[in-house]
Amino acid sequence: MTAHDSSLHRRPAKGLLGWLRGAGKEDDDASPAPFSGDESAQAVHADPRRQARAQVLGDIADFLLNHDLEISPFTLTIAHDYLNGGDGRMMRRIxxxxxxxEPLTSDWLERTAKEAGGDQAEVINRLMHRLETNMEAFDRTSTAAKSAASDYTVALTAQVDGLDKAPSEALLSPAHDTSEMVHELVGIARNMLERTATLEQDMARSMLETRALRRSLEQARRxxxxxxxxxxxxxxxxxQRYAADYKSARDNGEQLAVAFCDIDNFKRINDEHGHExxxxxxxxxxxxxxxxxxxxCHVARHxxxxxxxLLRGRSLHQAWELLDDARSAMAERRMVNRANDTPFGKVTFSAGVADxxxxxxxRSALRGADRALYRAKAEGRNRVLLADANTDLRGKSDRRES
Incomplete structure (x- = not known):
């Protein structure tokens, strides 16, 4: 059973869903698209980018219709990710x-999405709260330790002052009973040792808990x-890295290049071989x-x-060479689907790089790199092109099915 199983019941499309389906493809069951007309149809068929967008919209509409899902930002995101290779764990659960x-329902999707991904922000907030609480407890223990030390100092000083002020003859006199003074000194010392031992245990426990919380917080952040x-x-x-490197490179007079890389024909790979x-x-x-x-040089999945x-300290040409070498090495490989020994054939990617x-x-540099990537796709894929600041300043392009 798939998202496009013809045996599933298909309801008439209305409203936004009808518009989505009308944008995707011609369908006898679909309501007329709001922008229907010869000129619109010709424009869609003449522009590959609009064709790609229309196909994606149509596929999303079919997914929501086939599974009787309501339209919401969440279900639209799930449909888009499922059809275009998003969160692997979530897609495998689907x-x-x-x-x-078994039916796909909004409740099941929301519950599964939470189990698959979790709310990292909430995890971090909880850990931060526990860490702050633990630090407060540690601070209280430290304050108590300082107070105990101060009390001990005051008490001991008073006893020493008493000894110092007493005439030596009186201290040596048989009538002078030193046992009481010694007893008081021993009591002060014993009380301080007991309080110190307790405080040391509390501080050691707080330090261990704080280290553990900091490790957990760092893991959650990662x-x-x-x-x-x-x-x-x-x-x-x-x-975050881009913002920091941009400021640092600008302040230090360093070169900085950014590139977008996109796997060629990735949707076809998913359709023919599956999401795994x-x-x-x-x-x-x-x-x-x-x-x-x-x-x-920092690489991230966008x-x-x-x-x-993100390439720092390299000229535009050096950045291009590095990316083109990676592209060439990838293109020389021949991958096989291990599940059924079916060859993928050559897997390639295209890229656009901007100074x-x-x-x-x-932001303009990112748009420039994105436009250069679109041109690389349009010119045949499996290539790296340089962005031109004079021409590559338009909005982000749609490269689905490219």
Whole structure:
């Protein structure tokens, strides 16, 4: 059973869903698209980008219709990710449910998404709260230790002052009973030792708990900034790195380049070989790009089949050479689907690379790299093209089915 199983009941499309289906393809059961007309149809068929968008919209509409799902940002995201190779764990759970011929419901999808991904922000917040609480307890213990030490000092000083002020003859006199004074000194010392031992145990326990919480917090932060499938930093981590490197490179007069890389014909790989095979392809491309990574070159998964590379201290040509070598090495490999020994054939990627400081701002540089990537796709794929700051300043292009 698949998202396009013809045996599933298909309801008439209305409203937004009808528009989605009308944008996707011609269908006798679909309601007329709001923009229907000869000119619109000709425009869609004449522009490959619009055709790709229309196909994606149509596939998403079919997925929601076939599984009787309501339209919401959540279900639209799930449908898009499922059809275009998103979260591997979530997609495998959906495949397992479909193979078991159990229905997909919004409640099940939301519950499964939470189990598969978890709320990293909530985890981090809980850990931060526990760490703050533990630090407060540690601070209270330290304050108590200081107070105990101060009390001990005051008490001991009083006894020493008493001894110092007493005439030596009186101290040596048989009538003077020193046992009471000695007893008081011993009592003070014993009380201080007991309080010190207790405080040392409390502080040691607080230190151990604080270290454990800090390790857990660091792991949660890494998890929140790591792509679960490839092990690469995710888009969130890249955004933070990009902002920091942009400021540092600008202040230090260093060169900075950014590139978008996108696996060619990835949807076809998923359609023909399945999402698990698609996940393996993603991992292989991620590994190929990771080989060029070092402390001056950072690779992240930007989403779907797209990766982003940040290269610091390299000219635009040097960045192009590094990426083109990685592209060439990937193109020379011949991959096989281990599940059924079916060859994938040649797996390639295309890329666009931009000189960040040739553009007005960091966002413009990203758009420039994205436009260069689109041109690489349009010119035949499996190539790396340089962005032109004079022409590659338009909005983000749609490269689905490319």
């Amino acid at each position: 495949d397992e449910r479909l193979r078991a011929r 998890s929140a900034e790591e792509d679960h499938l490839t092990g690469l930093p995710n888009r969130r981590a890249f955004e 095979a698609g996940d393996r392809v993603l991992k292989n491309v991620a590994a190929a790009l990771s080989r060029i990574s070092d402390d001056r 989403g779907g089949e797209e990766f982003v590379v 960040v400081f040739a553009f007005p701002d960091p």
